[in-house]
Amino acid sequence: MSKFLIDRFSNLEPYVPGEQPKEKKYIKLNTNEAPYPPSPNVVDAIDKVVVAGLNLYCDPDTTKLTKIIADFYDVDFNEVFIGNGSDEVLALIMMAFVDEKTKVCFPDITYGFYRVFSKSFDLDAKEVPLKDDFTIDINDYINCGRNIIIANPNAPTGLVLTHEEIEKILISNQDRVVVIDEAYVDFGSKSCIELLDKHPNLIVVQTFSKSRNLAGARIGFAIASKEIIEDLNKMKFSITPYNINTMSQIAGVESVKDNDYFEKCNNKVIATRERTKKELRKLGFRVTDSKTNFIFVTHDSISGKEYYSELRKHGILTRHFNDKRINEYVRISIGTDEEMDKVIEVTKKILYEAVNYNFVVGK
Amino acid sequence: MSKFLIDRFSNLEPYVPGEQPKEKKYIKLNTNEAPYPPSPNVVDAIDKVVVAGLNLYCDPDTTKLTKIIADFYDVDFNEVFIGNGSDEVLALIMMAFVDEKTKVCFPDITYGFYRVFSKSFDLDAKEVPLKDDFTIDINDYINCGRNIIIANPNAPTGLVLTHEEIEKILISNQDRVVVIDEAYVDFGSKSCIELLDKHPNLIVVQTFSKSRNLAGARIGFAIASKEIIEDLNKMKFSITPYNINTMSQIAGVESVKDNDYFEKCNNKVIATRERTKKELRKLGFRVTDSKTNFIFVTHDSISGKEYYSELRKHGILTRHFNDKRINEYVRISIGTDEEMDKVIEVTKKILYEAVNYNFVVGK
Numbered sequence: 050m051s052k053f054l055i056d057r058f059s060n061l062e063p064y065v066p067g068e069q070p071k072e073k074k075y076i077k078l079n080t081n082e083a084p085y086p087p088s089p090n091v092v093d094a095i096d097k098v099v100v101a102g103l104n105l106y107c108d109p110d111t112t113k114l115t116k117i118i119a120d121f122y123d124v125d126f127n128e129v130f131i132g133n134g135s136d137e138v139l140a141l142i143m144m145a146f147v148d149e150k151t152k153v154c155f156p157d158i159t160y161g162f163y164r165v166f167s168k169s170f171d172l173d174a175k176e177v178p179l180k181d182d183f184t185i186d187i188n189d190y191i192n193c194g195r196n197i198i199i200a201n202p203n204a205p206t207g208l209v210l211t212h213e214e215i216e217k218i219l220i221s222n223q224d225r226v227v228v229i230d231e232a233y234v235d236f237g238s239k240s241c242i243e244l245l246d247k248h249p250n251l252i253v254v255q256t257f258s259k260s261r262n263l264a265g266a267r268i269g270f271a272i273a274s275k276e277i278i279e280d281l282n283k284m285k286f287s288i289t290p291y292n293i294n295t296m297s298q299i300a301g302v303e304s305v306k307d308n309d310y311f312e313k314c315n316n317k318v319i320a321t322r323e324r325t326k327k328e329l330r331k332l333g334f335r336v337t338d339s340k341t342n343f344i345f346v347t348h349d350s351i352s353g354k355e356y357y358s359e360l361r362k363h364g365i366l367t368r369h370f371n372d373k374r375i376n377e378y379v380r381i382s383i384g385t386d387e388e389m390d391k392v393i394e395v396t397k398k399i400l401y402e403a404v405n406y407n408f409v410v411g412k
Numbered sequence: 413m414s415k416f417l418i419d420r421f422s423n424l425e426p427y428v429p430g431e432q433p434k435e436k437k438y439i440k441l442n443t444n445e446a447p448y449p450p451s452p453n454v455v456d457a458i459d460k461v462v463v464a465g466l467n468l469y470c471d472p473d474t475t476k477l478t479k480i481i482a483d484f485y486d487v488d489f490n491e492v493f494i495g496n497g498s499d500e501v502l503a504l505i506m507m508a509f510v511d512e513k514t515k516v517c518f519p520d521i522t523y524g525f526y527r528v529f530s531k532s533f534d535l536d537a538k539e540v541p542l543k544d545d546f547t548i549d550i551n552d553y554i555n556c557g558r559n560i561i562i563a564n565p566n567a568p569t570g571l572v573l574t575h576e577e578i579e580k581i582l583i584s585n586q587d588r589v590v591v592i593d594e595a596y597v598d599f600g601s602k603s604c605i606e607l608l609d610k611h612p613n614l615i616v617v618q619t620f621s622k623s624r625n626l627a628g629a630r631i632g633f634a635i636a637s638k639e640i641i642e643d644l645n646k647m648k649f650s651i652t653p654y655n656i657n658t659m660s661q662i663a664g665v666e667s668v669k670d671n672d673y674f675e676k677c678n679n680k681v682i683a684t685r686e687r688t689k690k691e692l693r694k695l696g697f698r699v700t701d702s703k704t705n706f707i708f709v710t711h712d713s714i715s716g717k718e719y720y721s722e723l724r725k726h727g728i729l730t731r732h733f734n735d736k737r738i739n740e741y742v743r744i745s746i747g748t749d750e751e752m753d754k755v756i757e758v759t760k761k762i763l764y765e766a767v768n769y770n771f772v773v774g775k
Contacts, residue, residue, distance in 0.1 A: 052587075055510065086467055105627055106429070123470070134654055177758075265658035267654055296629070
């Protein structure tokens with residue numbers, strides 16, 4: 050820390066991104082990336098002409114990308130805001146709408162970014178415990194008097210709130226924004242975008258990083274009332290006016306255009322997920338009912354930490370969290386069928402060894 | 413504005429980016445872009461393999477790009493911070509180091525982003541008037557008790573402070589950071605990076621948007637003490653952990669590698685600039701001694717606004733600012749030799765018509 054850092058940021062606590070190993074080839078199931086490349090149309094569109102034109106600025110209004118997203122979700126152009134990944138969208142939302150008066154809350158177990166941002170920016174953030182079964186008790190959010198952020202499906206649990214439940218939260222908190230982070234919505238749950246007409250305090254956030262196979266291009270977006278979007282745009286133009294580079298704008302547009310590919314990839318991920326759930330349950334795992342591109346699993350015969358470590362030794366990278374309530378669990382992103390076959394195969398071996406081991410030491 | 417926006421941002425005032433016209437082909441000399449494409453190595457490197465790999469996250473530590481910048485400027489890896497354009501770098505610097513106690517100041521005529529950010533974030537920002545000849549009076553900054561931001565060369569004047577002058581400012585403000593924004597340094601002035609060893613309160617900011625022909629890729633960076641860089645990294649990891657997308661990281665690396673191309677392009681811009689200055693002076697313009705990739709010009713026989721409008725009518729886009737002190741001036745980015753020949757030719761025509769017109773109405 051330098052002596053120049055202002056007092057407000059003395060608690061700066063950076064988010065720790067999922068490991069991006071450089072030394073060894075792993076089956077990489079630790080950051081919920083898509084196992085398939087972006088649409089071939091994206092690959093074709095970013096050609097030598099595009100790259101040779103990078104001496105010119107990108108469109109600061111991200112006109113084409115905004116328009117195609119608006120059309121896709123059947124909302125107006127001025128109801129869409131695009132950020133450098135949904136992290137930037139979420140950060141700008143928290144900057145714009147949270148202060149000591151309006152505050153914020155979110156589940157205690159959820160996407161780690163909300164907590165990191167809140168701590169770093171010294172926000173009054175209440176972490177609301179999930180129930181023991183990892184579901185959200187919506188009563189905790191009724192009339193809560195704070196801005197609310199809920200990942201739906203939630204991460205890393207994969208569990209979903211119904212629209213009826215979300216509407217109760219929206220109606221009882223009309224003076225605060227309710228952010229529904231739908232990073233994983235395309236893997237089998239229903240977007241709240243259709244609720245926007247009824248609820249001017251709703252902000253839906255989505256990303257191109259998961260279901261659109263573009264984590265490396267950094268595109269996230271918010272859909273909300275035009276007044277909220279106007280606020281976010283003003284924030285953006287004060288911080289990073291040209292926030293989406295030329296290549297990513299094109300990648301985004303082409304990705305939305307190729308809806309067949311989008312649906313095909315996501316359907317494959319869903320099928321692979323359901324099959325993997327079934328196989329792991331057969332092996333004695335408890336597996337949450339994830340509607341995302343990852344599963345969240347635990348087993349009585351091996352600790353979360355050990356299962357994570359053993360998978361890693363066998364060349365499979367997953368994610369283990371140290372939070373006490375979930376440290377018996379491992380989060381496994383859904384890869385290709387071949388990759389998940391490998392997970393099952395290795396898991397059988399690990400369990401066999403673990404049970405043997407436990408037996409020997411008399412457990 | 414939505415009713416949810418917090419009080420702090422009630423004065424949100426967005427930066428107005430230079431016009432990016434879509435309707436008509438202009439000679440585009442309004443946003444100080446390079447007139448030449450990025451290095452051919454950049455064009456070759458962003459190939460189908462790279463784009464097909466965008467389903468994976470980019471490196472959040474921007475390792476390769478950070479390393480090559482550090483090597484190029486002969487500083488340590490942990491003395492370099494990379495942002496999504498230098499705007500993001502500057503925004504994070506102002507967030508991290510400016511509060512009601514430490515404050516900030518910058519010239520009244522300079523890069524508009526400093527003012528916009530300060531107003532939007534309600535910072536205590538003092539705008540220090542340039543002298544009548546548009547130079548900076550360093551006495552205004554000696555012992556000023558505020559953080560300081562100086563573009564060097566300054567924009568839109570193009571004028572340069574010497575290292576001796578900058579060191580006086582650094583020495584007299586050791587409890588505050590002094591940000592030297594060197595967006596245009598590669599067009600004929602000397603970087604302050606060599607002063608870093610002596611001055612732990614110095615932050616040098618540069619960009620790939622001008623001299624590296626990559627405005628559309630969004631890469632800016634800061635070089636400073638490792639403590640300051642650590643602060644900026646923590647800020648980044650709290651807001652946009654993956655701030656530089658995969659393609660731009662590669663573009664940046666390849667651009668730094670191709671030093672011959674970098675020097676060749678910048679030398680061409682410098683030669684074209686000097687020739688254009690000379691030609692315009694012959695036509696009666698006053699032209700500041702710009703060390704950048706733009707010139708700042710005024711003429712007694714035609715107002716700044718009229719000259720700008722006439723150039724525009726003739727298909728040449730430049731930049732005119734409404735600030736009273738500089739509204740008789742026009743800023744013209746340096747294009748190719750052919751483009752600048754066209755500027756001279758059109759200017760002769762405009763002047764001829766303007767002088768005729770003024771003569772008729774008896775001026």
